[in-house]
Amino acid sequence: MYTPNFLILLLLFQQSIRLDAIDTRYVWGYQCLENKCVKTKITSENQNSILALQVCRLYCYEDIGTLWPIPTGNIVNSKTIVQFNSQSINVESELLFDNKYFIEAVNRFKDMQLKKIPSKYPLISGGKRLNVTINVETNDTILNYDTNESYQLTLIEESNQLRVTITAKNFFGARHALETLSQLIVHDELNRQLVTLSSVSISDEPKFKHRGISMDTSRTFFSVDVIKRTINGLAMAKLNNFHWHITDAQSFPMEMKKHSDLTKYGAYSHKKIYKVEDIQDIVEYAKARGVKVIPEFDLPAHIGEGWQKKKEHLTTCLNYKPYLKYCWQPPCGHVNPTVDEVYDVLEDIYKEMIDIFNPPAFHTGGDEIFFSCWNSSESLRQWMTDKGWTLDEEHFMKLWGQFQTRAQERLDKVSNGNLPLIIWTSELTEEPYVSEYLDKSRYIIQVWTDYKDVRIQRLLESGYRLIISNYDALYLDCGYGSWASDGYIWCSPYHEWQKIYQNSLDQLGGERVNQIFGAEATIWSESIDERNIDARIWPRASALAERLWSNPSEHWRRAEPRLLMHTDYLKIVGDLTAEPLQHEWCIHNEGLCQL
Numbered sequence: 001m002y003t004p005n006f007l008i009l010l011l012l013f014q015q016s017i018r019l020d021a022i023d024t025r026y027v028w029g030y031q032c033l034e035n036k037c038v039k040t041k042i043t044s045e046n047q048n049s050i051l052a053l054q055v056c057r058l059y060c061y062e063d064i065g066t067l068w069p070i071p072t073g074n075i076v077n078s079k080t081i082v083q084f085n086s087q088s089i090n091v092e093s094e095l096l097f098d099n100k101y102f103i104e105a106v107n108r109f110k111d112m113q114l115k116k117i118p119s120k121y122p123l124i125s126g127g128k129r130l131n132v133t134i135n136v137e138t139n140d141t142i143l144n145y146d147t148n149e150s151y152q153l154t155l156i157e158e159s160n161q162l163r164v165t166i167t168a169k170n171f172f173g174a175r176h177a178l179e180t181l182s183q184l185i186v187h188d189e190l191n192r193q194l195v196t197l198s199s200v201s202i203s204d205e206p207k208f209k210h211r212g213i214s215m216d217t218s219r220t221f222f223s224v225d226v227i228k229r230t231i232n233g234l235a236m237a238k239l240n241n242f243h244w245h246i247t248d249a250q251s252f253p254m255e256m257k258k259h260s261d262l263t264k265y266g267a268y269s270h271k272k273i274y275k276v277e278d279i280q281d282i283v284e285y286a287k288a289r290g291v292k293v294i295p296e297f298d299l300p301a302h303i304g305e306g307w308q309k310k311k312e313h314l315t316t317c318l319n320y321k322p323y324l325k326y327c328w329q330p331p332c333g334h335v336n337p338t339v340d341e342v343y344d345v346l347e348d349i350y351k352e353m354i355d356i357f358n359p360p361a362f363h364t365g366g367d368e369i370f371f372s373c374w375n376s377s378e379s380l381r382q383w384m385t386d387k388g389w390t391l392d393e394e395h396f397m398k399l400w401g402q403f404q405t406r407a408q409e410r411l412d413k414v415s416n417g418n419l420p421l422i423i424w425t426s427e428l429t430e431e432p433y434v435s436e437y438l439d440k441s442r443y444i445i446q447v448w449t450d451y452k453d454v455r456i457q458r459l460l461e462s463g464y465r466l467i468i469s470n471y472d473a474l475y476l477d478c479g480y481g482s483w484a485s486d487g488y489i490w491c492s493p494y495h496e497w498q499k500i501y502q503n504s505l506d507q508l509g510g511e512r513v514n515q516i517f518g519a520e521a522t523i524w525s526e527s528i529d530e531r532n533i534d535a536r537i538w539p540r541a542s543a544l545a546e547r548l549w550s551n552p553s554e555h556w557r558r559a560e561p562r563l564l565m566h567t568d569y570l571k572i573v574g575d576l577t578a579e580p581l582q583h584e585w586c587i588h589n590e591g592l593c594q595l
């Protein structure tokens with residue numbers, strides 16, 4: 001049983017070596033009182049039980065106030081803290097010792113600890129060595145939907161070291177454990193040390209297997225560094241999926257060898273191109289962080305820049321005006337599904353993408369087809385009429401369905417033929433078309449309707465597996481000003497983290513929740529660039545991360561103090577310019593701001 005007096009005595013004993021070190025410039029510290037960190041003036045009488053805020057959050061709560069997402073299994077917290085020596089970290093694994101992802105993960109773990117130390121205030125030396133032993137069952141590093149991400153972590157203080165044992169099925173579970181371990185190590189600003197708990201035991205495993213964000217690098221180009229920084233943030237929140245919406249109508253920044261005209265004509269500039277090496281570098285970087293990269297090649301709509309050279313016969317309505325007649329955003333363009341050569345070009349592009357990304361799944365796009373765009377082409381209309389089709393919606397749907405089938409055949413031809421395919425919701429994902437054209441054993445449908453849309457239930461009833469990106473919670477670009485007119489953009493208002501946190505997939509899926517693979521937050525880049533992207537994503541993507549990893553039954557109110565700590569952690573350790581959720585006073589005075 002928890003008895004504060006006893007613990008304070010224990011702390012007195014535990015901390016006695018550290019008293020000399022207390023930084024006398026500090027007036028305020030924290031006391032753990034009745035399961036809360038209470039701001040307290042430091043006096044000579046109470047200073048033995050005074051903690052730095054982060055240390056108090058680590059120490060004071062059963063579910064450990066510095067962890068995010070909260071583990072799904074057991075947590076045992078000793079409630080005693082111990083100094084650790086950031087200069088002496090040893091991580092060993094018999095099976096993984098020479099694995100390059102493992103080596104990168106260990107180096108990253110060490111760097112993350114150093115980031116916690118403020119450069120102006122070096123640590124007081126001393127503390128115990130951290131000695132981590134990792135046991136995995138396999139040295140395979142295959143990251144896909146079957147990868148088991150579970151882990152167990154125990155930390156025990158021994159006389160000469162802090163001994164950590166991590167048990168996982170594979171590297172990816174072990175990597176998550178290192179992430180958790182890093183969150184258990186905090187900077188004690190009062191005593192100028194890094195500290196952790198002297199005994200912890202955690203078992204953990206995610207509830208949903210697809211946890212991610214999608215990023216749009218066509219409307220705005222982002223440097224490799226910004227993409228890496230974002231992926232590093234995903235890793236810190238145990239998100240495992242980077243959906244790369246790499247091309248769109250606005251620009252074509254992906255290097256293509258065979259159809260180099262796409263890149264040459266389509267990139268915003270010769271500097272704004274993802275070279276093959278850049279993409280491979282990003283994919284490897286992500287993998288060392290437990291993150292899958294799923295590329296999207298959005299078709300048959302959402303093409304434009306880059307296709308100029310192929311304009312004559314391969315596309316329809318390219319850059320037609322006024323754009324709203326043919327598409328939602330300029331420049332318009334669709335590929336022309338009646339031209340056989342289109343499928344040869346697609347096969348070439350698919351082949352290069354499969355070679356470059358070696359992806360565990362492929363996103364085929366498929367959103368926002370405008371029949372008015374196809375219907376604007378005389379040769380296309382002629383093709384339909386020659387087949388004895390009418391120019392009614394019914395036959396345009398058939399044209400669309402056949403396009404998807406033929407494109408898929410080409411993709412299958414150049415991949416292993418069995419890659420999971422992802423497609424956005426559209427008219428094609430409604431009955432009867434969805435059953436006719438989209439094989440449910442192959443396609444996972446990414447839903448971008450609102451939460452209450454009945455079509456979600458229909459897809460579940462038809463047996464489809466889903467990734468949820470309901471725009472009324474998970475579109476992170478909503479709530480800002482329109483880029484085309486005055487007022488707000490279409491999906492406003494802004495979705496606050498609380499709404500994202502409460503966006504329950506259990507309720508949405510009901511008895512069919514096991515058909516929901518997970519969810520993705522989207523960051524469309526009409527009005528973001530390298531300077532504001534972090535704030536658009538963080539820490540709201542972390543709110544999603546806990547929904548998907550932990551799927552907590554608790555309300556956001558209980559999670560808030562932890563998310564505030566995590567937001568700081570993203571800034572300090574992840575170099576992310578996360579958006580502040582509250583002013584700093586609220587962080588110092590837990591529970592006094594919330595209504």
Ligand SMILES: *[C@@H]1O[C@H](CO)[C@@H](O)[C@H](O)[C@H]1NC(C)=O
Binds near residue numbers: 090131132163
């Ligand atoms: C880590 O701990 C194990 C078990 O106590 C020990 O055998 C090993 O030598 C330690 N490694 C280091 C580098 O201290």
Ligand SMILES: *[C@@H]1O[C@H](CO)[C@@H](O)[C@H](O)[C@H]1NC(C)=O
Binds near residue numbers: 099140141
């Ligand atoms: C896994 O370990 C075996 C045996 O030590 C080794 O032959 C193999 O190359 C390793 N595989 C990987 C992917 O590291």
Ligand SMILES: *[C@@H]1O[C@H](CO)[C@@H](O)[C@H](O)[C@H]1NC(C)=O
Binds near residue numbers: 149
């Ligand atoms: C992952 O492995 C753990 C440990 O063996 C097991 O308990 C768990 O059920 C596995 N998870 C999945 C999703 O198969």
Ligand SMILES: *[C@@H]1O[C@H](CO)[C@@H](O)[C@H](O)[C@H]1NC(C)=O
Binds near residue numbers: 371372375391392396
């Ligand atoms: C396509 O255009 C023809 C006229 O050329 C029109 O009759 C038909 O309704 C249009 N079809 C669609 C689906 O808009």
